Amino acid sequence: AQSVTQLDSHVSVSEGTPVLLRCNYSSSYSPSLFWYVQHPNKGLQLLLKYTSAATLVKGINGFEAEFKKSETSFHLTKPSAHMSDAAEYFCVVTEGNAGNMLTFGGGTRLMVKP
């Protein structure tokens, strides 16, 4: 069985400072991992994905994430926050035998202060 835990429900940063959104996963098989972003009243947009290639994955809008198997983590980072980054972020896992079925974390709301 697969599961995802986002360790912080809310994160607040100042504009221009680094962003760290934490995600831990549990998976019986080799997982694929994704980060999605959701702005208010919108659908989910894919930020980046890990699919057993490079462990450091670069995504859109300056975000990146590092897959650490030993720590079962897939934390999302950005060197410098922008006001437009304020949104809800979801860490998502799927397994090779799950037929593309996704398991979502509970989400982390990122707030960016001027």
Added chain:
Amino acid sequence: DGGITQSPKYLFRKEGQNVTLSCEQNLNHDAMYWYRQDPGQGLRLIYYSQIVNDFQKGDIAEGYSVSREKKESFPLTVTSAQKNPTAFYLCASSTTGWNSNQPQHFGDGTRLSIL
């Protein structure tokens, strides 16, 4: 541009009424999905379809029904049996296959409220 279109954006339901949410995609994806999102929570899977004329229940299918008569379309009906339908509903699609590392693409959602 290819994408997923959900309509309407906002929908209101009266007690005892069935309502249907539309989802259309032009990405040529085989698989389509319906999720429910409640405030401050992640997404929960209602129904999914891996191929035309076939669909499967997700984690919270009770009170909902779907059809998949065309590859492009996957409408969701919220029936009167669903006692707490107020939520944000998201439709998604993806390619399928043994290699399941393909991401899902999402529409912009429909917000359903009870009158």
